[in-house]
Amino acid sequence: MKKLLFMLCLCAFSILQAQDYKTVKVDGTVRQYLEYVPQGLGENRPLIIALHGNSGHGSYHKGQMRVESVADTAKFVTVFPNGIDRTWDIGGDKDLNFMQALIDEMYRKYKIDRNRVYLTGWSMGGMFTYYAMMKAADKFAAYAPMSGYHFWGGKAESSRPVPILHIHGKDDDVVTVGNLQGELNKWINRNKCNRTAKTTKKYRNVDKANLYVWDGGTDGVEVRYLEIEGMKHAIWNTGFKSIEEIWNFCSRYSLNNKFPEDTAPTVTVTSPAPYTSYTVFAPATALAFPDITLSAEAEDSNGSIAKVEFFDGDTMVGSCSGTPYVCVLPSPQAGKHTIKVVATDNDGETGESTVTINLNAPESIFSFHDDFKNQEGCLPAGWTTYDGSDLRTGYLEGLSQGARVFRFTGNPHDFDWGLYFRNMTGASRAGYARYAPENSVASLRLYPGQYILTYKICNWNRPQFNSPVDVIIENREGHTVASQQFTPTVNIGNRATLPFKGVEEQTLTFTIDKDDFYVLTFYADDQEWGDAVIGGLTLTALEYDLSDVGEIKASEKDDDNAVFSLQGIRSRTPQTKGIYISNGKKYISKPK
Secondary structure (H helix, E strand, O other): OHHHHHHHHHHHOOOOOOOOOEEEEEOOEEEEEEEEOOOOOOOOOOEEEEEOOOOOOHHHHHHHHOOHHHHHHHOOEEEEEOOHHHOOOOOOOHHHHHHHHHHHHHHHHHOOOOOOEEEEEEOHHHHHHHHHHHHOOOOOOEEEEEOOOOOOOOOOOOOOOOOEEEEEEOOOOOOOOOOHHHHHHHHHHHOOOOOOOEEEOOHHHOOOEEEEEEOOOHHHOOEEEEEEOOOOOOOOOOOOOHHHHHHHHHOOOEOOEOOOOOOOOEEEEEEOOOOOEEEEEOOHHHOOOOOEEEEEEEEOOOOOEEEEEEEEOOEEEEEEOOOOEEEEEOOOOOEEEEEEEEEEEOOOOEEEEEEEEEEEOOOOEEEOHHHHOOOOOOEOOOEEEEOOOOEEEOOEOOOOOOOEEEEOOOOOOOOOEEEEEEEOOOOOOOOEEEEOOOOOOEEEEEOOEEEEEEEEEEEOOOOOOOOOEEEEEEEOOOOEEEEEEEOOOOEOOOOOOOOOOOOOOEEEEEEEOOOEEEEEEEEOOOOOOEEEEEEEEEEEEEEEOOOOOOOOEEEEEOOOOEEEEOOOOOOOOOOOOEEEEEOOEEEEEOOO
8 A cells, every 4th residue: 555655646746836726715724726717618617626646736637637728618617626735535524525615616706507517536536536426426417537446445325326437547557457347347337337338449549549338327327438558557648638538428417417418419530630740842733732531420418410510620521411420621721720520419409529730831841840849748749759668659748758858958958859769678770769650640741852851969868979870761661762870979968957069960861752751760779778869850852853843934044043933833942952844954043
């Protein structure tokens, strides 16, 4: 038990940050909480109370839950309370009374709907959530514990059937899942749900997510278990956020409505995946993004789905009256696209879900470095890393060890943000950072022409300066088009607050002969704990082979300078020369 509490402390520990804590007096004690209230809330809106883990606090848990985007759309209040001594009372009334006081306070301040109050908690907060099912089923309409339950054995005793969504990492080494199914079975039986689960592997098109649903319970309740393969003691925010599932599930239930009639349908976008990006280097007459398949899943707990509509921003691009819910976004243009899916049920009520994707058409330069900015502790979308043990596919956040983005604050420092990767085992090619492989959410298409890759690389903790890095550009079939090896001469020293200076910019110039999808890979040295940090990473198109993209007319030309009116070709930057072909003749454009 001592080991468990120690591990819970390690997992939830964070320095208490200065936050705008509110207070409420409960049983003579002043209690603290944070709140998130979206603009334009209105009255009679739901409330979610979200509980931190042992040794945690509201500000840390608020940062981990990332409720803002969901709450802003769905219009609900979220409260993040602080436990006394950073723990929760799972044997008495102290914190049950605190929960009631929070409900009363949110009603006084925001006129929340008392019948639509939901409880979720992580780790020990999840344990308290199960405790509240037994003791306060009349206060919360639905429950969503994460990575916590009464693994020493609890009772499924409640004043009414209770809807439950449990989220847990299959490889949790703190609150293990060994006894979880037994605890879920108690509530499945108490709620009189079907004994056989409906199983969805690769839920929401995410390889590691599996959903098990025991439906048919009394008063329409369900017990759901969202299992995340490979995840340890953490909050799931990869592919989709836990709060999205919590809201979609809990919002179906209300205390004054045992059978969830008149509740909105739920819908999730299954394709494209969140954070999807397409980057295409091509002249304007050859620039084209592929048709994008849009798909969704929708259900209605008390009726049927009448239609599912797909939108690109405010423009409808398709509608389905039956499964599968699929349509195509044809020939999309460059820029950011908000894909919205709206499901309408047989009662005319609607539910919606959105994802944002980026279609990048660089004029000449694409900055990978921009994806690192403000991503401290994250693995940016499109990147995959491996260190001989841990395979990561971005977007990931909340990372405190292993491959991730660092923000450097030492004075001086040669770049502000950098992606760290490593080789823990020393095995060949066992440590890498890779952009746009086929299993990622990014793609990098290059039109024939000449390109230059620029980057800065230093070591993170290799003061011997014997840890070279290999840079390889290849197509997705594994054909290498360019490679380079560089041995860093600057070592940061294992702390992001240390100064470092003298990292020279490296360049790799290469030619692309085939319009194709390409992958950029940085390999750490083949020795144990070989490492590197990448910064200042950009890709520039120096010139395109324009022989197949239309006529180009010269407005002036001489031996030293040639400027062209490029019909249908995107203009170059003033610093970049270009080689253009017109009527079989090659011309060189230089800066004025």
